[in-house]
Amino acid sequence: MNARVLSYFASVVLVIFYLLPIYTTVNVSLKTTQGLVAGPITPAETLYFGAYVEAFSRTGRAFLNSFMMVLPATLISSFLGSTGGYAFSKFRFKGADILLFLIVLGFYIPPQAILIPLVKFIADIGLFNTSAGLILTHVAYGMPITTLLFKNYYGNIPRDITDSAEVDGAGVGSIYRRIILPLSLPGFAVVTIFQFTNIWNEFLFALTLTLGESSQPVTVAIANLKGTTLAAWNVQMAGAMMGALPVLLFYIFATKLVVKGLTEGAVKG
Amino acid sequence: MRTSRNLLFFLLPATILVGIFVYCFAAWTGYLSLTDWRGIGHFGEFIGFSNYESLFQNSVAMNALVNTLVLAVAFIVVTTAWGLGVAILLEMGFKGAGLMKAICLLPLSFSFVVSATMWTWMFAPVQGTLNTLLRMLQLGFLCQPWITSPSESLFCVLIVYVWQFSGFVTLIYFAGIRAVPQEFLEAAEIDGASTFQKYRNIVVPLQKGETVGVVTILLFYALRVFDLVYLMTGGGPALSSEVLATYMYRVTFNQNLFAYGASVGFLLFILAMAIMIPFLYLTGRGR
Numbered sequence: 071m072n073a074r075v076l077s078y079f080a081s082v083v084l085v086i087f088y089l090l091p092i093y094t095t096v097n098v099s100l101k102t103t104q105g106l107v108a109g110p111i112t113p114a115e116t117l118y119f120g121a122y123v124e125a126f127s128r129t130g131r132a133f134l135n136s137f138m139m140v141l142p143a144t145l146i147s148s149f150l151g152s153t154g155g156y157a158f159s160k161f162r163f164k165g166a167d168i169l170l171f172l173i174v175l176g177f178y179i180p181p182q183a184i185l186i187p188l189v190k191f192i193a194d195i196g197l198f199n200t201s202a203g204l205i206l207t208h209v210a211y212g213m214p215i216t217t218l219l220f221k222n223y224y225g226n227i228p229r230d231i232t233d234s235a236e237v238d239g240a241g242v243g244s245i246y247r248r249i250i251l252p253l254s255l256p257g258f259a260v261v262t263i264f265q266f267t268n269i270w271n272e273f274l275f276a277l278t279l280t281l282g283e284s285s286q287p288v289t290v291a292i293a294n295l296k297g298t299t300l301a302a303w304n305v306q307m308a309g310a311m312m313g314a315l316p317v318l319l320f321y322i323f324a325t326k327l328v329v330k331g332l333t334e335g336a337v338k339g
Numbered sequence: 340m341r342t343s344r345n346l347l348f349f350l351l352p353a354t355i356l357v358g359i360f361v362y363c364f365a366a367w368t369g370y371l372s373l374t375d376w377r378g379i380g381h382f383g384e385f386i387g388f389s390n391y392e393s394l395f396q397n398s399v400a401m402n403a404l405v406n407t408l409v410l411a412v413a414f415i416v417v418t419t420a421w422g423l424g425v426a427i428l429l430e431m432g433f434k435g436a437g438l439m440k441a442i443c444l445l446p447l448s449f450s451f452v453v454s455a456t457m458w459t460w461m462f463a464p465v466q467g468t469l470n471t472l473l474r475m476l477q478l479g480f481l482c483q484p485w486i487t488s489p490s491e492s493l494f495c496v497l498i499v500y501v502w503q504f505s506g507f508v509t510l511i512y513f514a515g516i517r518a519v520p521q522e523f524l525e526a527a528e529i530d531g532a533s534t535f536q537k538y539r540n541i542v543v544p545l546q547k548g549e550t551v552g553v554v555t556i557l558l559f560y561a562l563r564v565f566d567l568v569y570l571m572t573g574g575g576p577a578l579s580s581e582v583l584a585t586y587m588y589r590v591t592f593n594q595n596l597f598a599y600g601a602s603v604g605f606l607l608f609i610l611a612m613a614i615m616i617p618f619l620y621l622t623g624r625g626r
Contacts, residue, residue: 077428077431080429081428084443086447088387088502088506089442089445090472091446091454091457091458091460091502092445092446092457094460094461095456095457095460109471110460110468110471111471112500141499145492150353150356154352154353154544156347156349157349157350159344165501169350169354171356171619172362175361175615175616176360176361176362178485178559178606178611178615179361179608180562180584180604180608180611182583182608183364183365183368183607183608184360184361184365184368184587184604185591186368186597186601187363187364187367188360191364207358210356210357210360210361211360211361213356213357214357214361242345242348243345245347245580246349253485258587258603267448270450271449271452272450273450273566274588278592289450290443290452292452293455293570294567296456296570297370307457307460308459309453309456310456310457313450313452313453314448317448318448320448322442325444329510332510333510
């Protein structure tokens with residue numbers, strides 16, 4: 071009995087802990103500037119979308135930049151992860167273990183360890199402050215995890231299928247095209263959502279590789295909104311909610327795929 | 340022969356990209372840290388380890404190193420214990436465990452930029468949510484200066500980190516607990532074990548693999564903590580929440596001390612590799 075009461079109490083406290091910041095943010099984003107005086111907890115009296123309109127007028131360009139950058143980066147890194155993961159999963163060759171280990175280890179490099187050469191390199195090849203520069207960067211640093219995720223995914227496809235194709239004389243490329251790729255859709259669903267989330271939410275590369283409005287993604291635009299004293303709290307909160315929305319939709323409507331990416335990336339080796 | 344040539348073609352993109360962007364760049368950083376490079380040209384004058392000498396004699400840098408380690412240890416211990424506790428709570432079963440799991444996971448969907456915006460408002464000293472809530476509950480005497488106080492700023496960063504990642508830990512442990520064979524638990528019940536004993540002696544010890552996985556991923560995030568600190572406290576007040584990653588950014592991009600910044604970045608690299616490689620070996624990753 072007591073344990074039951076205690077566990078209900080704990081759950082209520084937990085729900086408040088997890089949801090209070092989200093509630094406050096949504097609540098404040100719907101308030102008028104005068105309404106802010108009542109404080110962040112008192113519910114907004116009327117639904118006012120002015121803060122969203124203003125936030126969008128300041129960050130609209132950044133949303134476009136983000137989509138134009140995140141979608142290609144996601145697709146390219148997922149596709150290259152699929153081809154690489156296939157090679158590691160279905161073929162034994164000399165040095166495969168060590169090569170895969172070195173590629174996966176790349177996932178764990180702190181960005182500060184490569185940041186200075188990265189900025190220099192991207193500037194040298196003329197891609198500083200361009201979406202292409204960010205796409206290239208995200209594709210490169212996405213390789214370790216997309217390769218690993220696809221290697222694990224293809225590990226579940228029975229070897230016999232590819233082996234019999236090999237006996238029939240099919241080459242590496244045609245096995246991939248004819249057998250592996252058609253079976254890859256669920257894998258792509260998981261990996262593209264995983265990559266979209268990571269790249270959409272990324273901040274440090276966006277901060278150091280762009281300058282000004284022309285190619286700045288959403289994360290930097292929201293951070294700037296927060297940094298200026300010009301934007302009232304309700305506008306900052308509206309900006310944050312809009313920036314969170316695309317990924318939030320995945321978490322709400324594609325929970326299973328999100329969870330799969332998270333757990334596959336975390337626990338399995 | 341053809342097979343091996345075509346195979347190479349499949350392996351090349353990942354190998355080249357990771358080779359350049361990870362390993363060449365890390366080596367380049369390592370080299371720059373031994374020079375006096377000021378951002379012009381590609382390589383500076385070789386000056387040996389003097390950047391590292393200044394680094395280890397600099398009290399601001401050492402403070403950032405200590406903060407990084409303190410935050411990492413606190414984050415991993417608290418988040419792991421918290422996540423496991425919640426997973427057990429959910430597993431003990433009450434209606435709405437599924438919904439609860441989804442709620443716990445929600446914060447992970449936010450970028451650090453978004454969560455920093457949310458929590459800056461939570462922690463704001465006058466109008467902030469936490470202090471407002473305390474006053475509403477007639478607990479005004481508990482109001483804190485939160486991120487504006489040097490003694491609380493790092494703790495505030497820790498709270499936000501726990502908020503974002505504990506749901507993920509819960510998710511992993513929840514699946515791990517579910518995977519415990521039912522016969523083990525039934526056998527223990529026949530022997531008269533209490534619920535507490537069942538968890539203490541059977542369920543929790545079986546979560547070794549989950550724990551290693553969880554700690555690995557939390558370490559990964561702990562060592563690269565940048566966004567939250569940069570956006571919530573800026574490393575302050577009075578450098579109280581400065582970590583190596585924000586320090587590196589500040590000296591490099593605000594003070595243009597590129598070579599010195601490279602030495603900070605390379606220190607982080609050594610630190611990360613020294614900690615991560617044994618862990619990756621343990622989890623058998625990439626094999």
